[in-house]
Amino acid sequence: MSGASAAPAAGFSLPIQVVEGGGFTAWLAEDHSVPVVSLAWSWPGGAALDPEGQEGCARLAAALMTEGAGDLSAADFADALQDEAIGLGFSADRDTFEGSLRALKPALPEAVRLARLAMTAPRFEEEAVSRLRARAIAGARQALEGPRGRASRAFWAAGFPGHPAGRPAGGTEESLARLTVEQMRAALARHLHQGQGEAGLLIAASGAITATELAALLPQLLGALPPGRSEPPPPLPDFARFGTQVVPVAAPQSAILFGQPGLPVRDADWEAAQVLLRILSGGGFTARLTRSIREERGLTYGIGAGLDPILGQGVLVGSCSTANARVGELLTVLRAEWRRMAEDGPTAAEMEEAIAFMTGSQPLQFTDSRRIAATLLAMRRNGRPLDWLARRPERLAAISRDHAAKLAGRLLQPGALSVTVAGQPEGL
Numbered sequence: 001m002s003g004a005s006a007a008p009a010a011g012f013s014l015p016i017q018v019v020e021g022g023g024f025t026a027w028l029a030e031d032h033s034v035p036v037v038s039l040a041w042s043w044p045g046g047a048a049l050d051p052e053g054q055e056g057c058a059r060l061a062a063a064l065m066t067e068g069a070g071d072l073s074a075a076d077f078a079d080a081l082q083d084e085a086i087g088l089g090f091s092a093d094r095d096t097f098e099g100s101l102r103a104l105k106p107a108l109p110e111a112v113r114l115a116r117l118a119m120t121a122p123r124f125e126e127e128a129v130s131r132l133r134a135r136a137i138a139g140a141r142q143a144l145e146g147p148r149g150r151a152s153r154a155f156w157a158a159g160f161p162g163h164p165a166g167r168p169a170g171g172t173e174e175s176l177a178r179l180t181v182e183q184m185r186a187a188l189a190r191h192l193h194q195g196q197g198e199a200g201l202l203i204a205a206s207g208a209i210t211a212t213e214l215a216a217l218l219p220q221l222l223g224a225l226p227p228g229r230s231e232p233p234p235p236l237p238d239f240a241r242f243g244t245q246v247v248p249v250a251a252p253q254s255a256i257l258f259g260q261p262g263l264p265v266r267d268a269d270w271e272a273a274q275v276l277l278r279i280l281s282g283g284g285f286t287a288r289l290t291r292s293i294r295e296e297r298g299l300t301y302g303i304g305a306g307l308d309p310i311l312g313q314g315v316l317v318g319s320c321s322t323a324n325a326r327v328g329e330l331l332t333v334l335r336a337e338w339r340r341m342a343e344d345g346p347t348a349a350e351m352e353e354a355i356a357f358m359t360g361s362q363p364l365q366f367t368d369s370r371r372i373a374a375t376l377l378a379m380r381r382n383g384r385p386l387d388w389l390a391r392r393p394e395r396l397a398a399i400s401r402d403h404a405a406k407l408a409g410r411l412l413q414p415g416a417l418s419v420t421v422a423g424q425p426e427g428l
Helices: 057-064 074-083 105-120 126-143 147-159 173-178 181-191 211-222 270-281 288-295 324-344 348-360 362-366 369-381 392-397 401-411
Strands: 017-021 024-030 036-044 087-092 096-104 202-207 244-248 253-261 304-310 313-323 418-423
Touching (some): 024 369, 036 105, 036 211, 036 369, 057 087, 057 126, 057 181, 087 105, 096 105, 105 211, 126 147, 126 173, 147 244, 147 253, 147 313, 147 418, 202 211, 202 369, 253 324, 270 288, 270 304, 270 324, 270 348, 270 401, 288 304, 288 324, 324 401, 324 418, 348 362, 348 401
Parallel strands (some): 244 418
Antiparallel strands (some): 017 024, 087 096, 253 313, 253 418, 304 313
């Protein structure tokens, strides 16, 4: 076990320890103010490893892991979690497969036992498979009933044609209906290995647990997994510019998704881009898009955009909705504001407000052990150093207006803005 830690900056403290035990490495934020422990761990892949035609396989398999395991039926497993107030879950996102647990300190051994059972001996009982499959199919159908779901599917399919990122992570009605238990077990086998590192298993913990206790817990939780390393997901191609596409949907309003290529997660300007996008498309009523499109013209109730990380890349994507008759007007204003920021950059006053907010609100992200563990895991996944959080205020303060203006010219591409409209839009 090693005890390297990041030095906290004045005004914000989240010391992070690097803990090694049983051949596993985890980041720990220790805090005994509340007797709760949270762990989060992940592997790369997720839906990106679903074979074509098996969309939704990893996500459905993950959901079934807590529906009975080992000698415990689905009902017995649920009772065991409830008896000790344990939170345990597994999920598959577009590019990750994750597990997490949260328990009171006295219940931690039982939480670890149940998590290990779920990872090594899931039962895939017929009743549970049928029940969760039906729920997933209903969700897939519901996503296509409204304009927003139709727009989202079309947007990503056009942006990443032929790549898993362009397919729905939760699957389609057709793919979910065809999935077999053998295929779902294969999805787990693609992910659940002991191999660690940036391209393998990552672990984070937070709460009332010491480094020594965590070092002993890690092999108990993960030591029964098979050796080896997860299959790497396919690299993400460049976002394909597709102009404007319309998905006909009979509805009084149109849902709009717009986007363009963004920045890699490890780009040196990632945080500067967050400041810039808060000014342009986030930050509540102070954002330019909200002010111009909602406040001044009443074209939408809400609009926002940001960098969406996928497989180490960031796609700049936003969304809104408006009456069919006003779609053309809204897109005209959107493109004008995009271009104005690209050409002129933010003002000094906008920079000051955005940086002050992002600095002052940082501690609000760490209000419970579950959120802290998830943040540490994301830091590891994105290749951040131990002192990333502690030094964030000084990095934000160092971003000048001129630097942000140059970044706006590099990042924002009015001509590359791709738009999907689902509805019966007018004015296009």
